[in-house]
Amino acid sequence: xxxxxxxxxxxxxxxxxxxxxxxxxxxxxxxxxxxxxxxxxxxxxxxxxxxxxxxxxxxxxxxxxxxxxxxxxxxxxxxxxxxxxxxxxxxxxxxxxxxxxxxxxxxxxxxxxxxxxxxxxxxxxxxxxxxxxxxxxxxxxxxxxxxxxxxxxxxxxxxxxxxxxxxxxxxxxxxxxxxxxxxxxxxxxxxxxxxxxxxxxxxxxxxxxxxxxxxxxxxxxxxxxxxxxxxxxxxxxxxxxxxxxxxxxxxxxxxxxxxxxxxxxxxxxxxxxxxxxxxxxxxxxxxxxxxxxxxxxxxxxxxxxxxxxxxxxxxxxxxxxxxxxxxxxxxxxxxxxxxxxxxxxxxxxxxxxxxxxxxxxxxxxxxxxxxxxxxxxxxxxxxxxxxxxxxxxxxxxxxxxxxxxxxxxxxxxxxxxxxxxxxxxx
Numbered sequence: 001x002x003x004x005x006x007x008x009x010x011x012x013x014x015x016x017x018x019x020x021x022x023x024x025x026x027x028x029x030x031x032x033x034x035x036x037x038x039x040x041x042x043x044x045x046x047x048x049x050x051x052x053x054x055x056x057x058x059x060x061x062x063x064x065x066x067x068x069x070x071x072x073x074x075x076x077x078x079x080x081x082x083x084x085x086x087x088x089x090x091x092x093x094x095x096x097x098x099x100x101x102x103x104x105x106x107x108x109x110x111x112x113x114x115x116x117x118x119x120x121x122x123x124x125x126x127x128x129x130x131x132x133x134x135x136x137x138x139x140x141x142x143x144x145x146x147x148x149x150x151x152x153x154x155x156x157x158x159x160x161x162x163x164x165x166x167x168x169x170x171x172x173x174x175x176x177x178x179x180x181x182x183x184x185x186x187x188x189x190x191x192x193x194x195x196x197x198x199x200x201x202x203x204x205x206x207x208x209x210x211x212x213x214x215x216x217x218x219x220x221x222x223x224x225x226x227x228x229x230x231x232x233x234x235x236x237x238x239x240x241x242x243x244x245x246x247x248x249x250x251x252x253x254x255x256x257x258x259x260x261x262x263x264x265x266x267x268x269x270x271x272x273x274x275x276x277x278x279x280x281x282x283x284x285x286x287x288x289x290x291x292x293x294x295x296x297x298x299x300x301x302x303x304x305x306x307x308x309x310x311x312x313x314x315x316x317x318x319x320x321x322x323x324x325x326x327x328x329x330x331x332x333x334x335x336x337x338x339x340x341x342x343x344x345x346x347x348x349x350x351x352x353x354x355x356x357x358x359x360x361x362x363x364x365x366x367x368x369x370x371x372x373x374x375x376x377x378x379x380x381x382x383x384x385x386x387x388x389x390x391x392x393x394x395x396x397x398x399x400x401x402x403x404x405x406x407x408x409x410x411x412x413x414x415x416x417x418x419x420x421x422x423x424x425x426x
Contacts, residue, residue, distance in 0.1 A: 040069045040320055042327055044312075045085050046099040048075035054339040055331065062330040069323055082106055082386065089315065096318040097328055100139070100147045102308045105222075105381035108141035114314040115144040119325040126329055131347050135309050138378055149311035150332040151276075151344030154376060156305065156368045157181075157296075158264065158274035158282060161289040163199040167191040172293035174371075178212045181271075181296040186248050188270045204252035204269035206260070207396055208239050211377045214300035217392065218419070222382040225415040231299075232408050239396070240404045254393075255306075261285075275306075276369055277343045279359055292368035295375070307376030310344060345369060384422050388415055 046055055052073070059071035074095075076084035082103040088095060089112055098107065107113050120128055128136065128145075132152060139147035157172065164171055167188055172181075185202030192200040210217060213235045216226040227235065242249045250269055253260035264272040265285050274282065274292065282290060295305040312331045314324045330336065337346040341358045356366055379385070395411035 040323055041072055042069060042096045042320060042324055043072045043074060043094050044097040044099075044327070044331075045074040045076055045088065045095055047081045047101075048073075050343065051340065054336055057339065058330045058333070058336045059327070061335065062327050065330075066323070066326060069327075071327060086110075086112075089317070094319075095315045096320060096324045097331070098313050098315060100309075100311045100313045102379040102381065103385055104139060104147060104313075105141075105383050105385055107313065108146050108381070109383035112316055113141075113146040114316045114318065114321060114324075115146060116148065116314065116325070116328075117145050119322075120145070123325075123329075130350055132349055132373075134376065135347055138309055138381060139311060139313070147311045147313035148328060148332045149309040149347040150337050151310040151340055152347055152373065152376075153276045153308045153310065153344055154305055154369055154372045155273050155275050155295070155307070156372055157271055157293045158278070158290055159271045159293060160199060160264070160267065160269075161291055163188060163267070163270035163288075166195075166198055171291070172296070174294060175297065176293070177297045178299055182242065182248070185242075185271065189248050192270075199270040200268045201250040201263075201270070202248060203271040204250040204263050205243070205273055206252060206254040208235070208242065208249070209304075209306065210235050211304035211306075212296070212298040213238075214298055214302065216377065216380070217388065218380040218382065218415075222380050223419055225412040225419075227408065227415075228412050232412065234299075236396075236399050236408050236411075237404055240399060244400050244403065273306075276345055279361060279366065280342050282364075283359075283361055291363075291365045293365070294368045294371050303372075303375040304377040305372045305375055307372075307378045309347065309378075311347070345373070382419070384418050387418050391415055391418060 044055070044059075046052070052075075055073065059073075063069060063071060074088070081099070085095075085098055086106060098113075100107070120126055131149060135149045135152050136145070139145060139149065159172060161171065169184060169187055169191075172184070181203070188199060188202030192198045192202070210227060210232075213231045215231055215235060218224065219226045241247070243251050250263060252263050252269065252272065255275070261272065261274075261278060261281060263269040265282075265287075267288060295303055297303050312328050314321065314328060318324045332347070334348065334351065337348055337351055338354070338358070340346070341351075341355050345355055346352055352370060355370070359366055380388075382388070391414050392411065395407050395414065399405070399407040399411075
């Protein structure tokens with residue numbers, strides 16, 4: 001269920017103003033010299049969930065190698081993770097290691113993370129070159145490496161093979177285009193309406209992504225909305241035409257919602273955006289044959305797809321930087337990455353061939369996820385990422401309600417204002 005309104009936006013805005021005020025102390029506060037004696041306690045904050053068992057096992061391996069050091073975990077589940085982690089740091093809470101994802105910029109711009117370059121240079125046992133270079137670079141800020149990835153999350157298109165077979169429509173090809181994607185969705189929807197019991201809709205999305213129009217949410221440096229101009233207008237108009245009233249595409253849950261796959265798994269939607277972490281659920285719950293296809297080529301003739309990464313960083317305020325580095329290595333190491341292959345693509349390139357074999361889903365063309373790696377369109381890692389996402393959702397919902405109208409100029413103006421007035425940048 002989605003809610004967008006002025007009251008909600010005012011509440012979140014006030015919350016972020018308060019949090020920003022608290023975080024202003026991060027850069028200027030000085031840590032008192034540590035008088036703590038052994039045993040050492042390292043505190044890790046993560047998003048918890050199904051990864052917790054792997055994280056705890058990594059901590060056990062670390063403690064076995066480093067007697068006298070205890071690891072404690074703090075959970076901050078779901079979308080509240082970044083707010084809780086930032087608030088904990090701002091309140092002076094003891095944190096040594098933080099899980100990192102698309103909210104990396106919230107921490108890097110505030111000086112909350114410890115540069116890792118000195119540890120890597122002096123540690124002969126850690127070879128950064130074994131990690132996907134493009135993904136590693138997502139954890140750089142102003143020339144400093146502030147995190148190490150363990151997993152890569154990408155998106156492809158999952159489709160119901162039975163729905164295609166019944167409707168007599170060929171499966172998506174490796175060179176299909178966005179226009180073909182829309183056409184196929186329309187044919188499947190028309191077939192579903194004329195034939196009770198068939199898939200009712202050709203495709204389900206929360207919103208049609210800007211990258212199909214050669215766009216990004218933000219410009220290359222993250223200083224301005226990337227949706228300005230005719231292509232941005234085309235993007236919002238297409239969303240309204242295809243999504244409003246369930247004409248061709250069914251509106252399904254957003255990326256972080258529990259119901260996002262439900263319409264697909266129930267056989268009502270023939271195609272849906274699927275992410276790396278969905279593979280286990282699709283394997284276990286789908287009662288029909290399904291497969292993955294790479295994202296269609298966009299209107300600019302280029303392929304692109306949503307991408308993000310999971311990793312770990314060290315708090316700039318840790319009292320135990322050397323020990324924290326040793327624990328971080330365990331959390332992003334080979335054993336941890338192998339244990340997480342059911343949910344994410346390993347960041348170490350030498351482990352990626354194992355990814356296909358370990359999941360046992362080669363008949364579903366799981367390789368489509370690996371084929372999307374050269375076409376990753378990562379989430380912009382800026383300090384205002386949560387605010388920008390909330391603003392986009394608000395204006396997007398308004399566009400669907402009003403039928404487009406003059407929403408795009410207001411959306412762009414609002415995002416530009418957020419980016420230009422950010423206390424974290426100034």
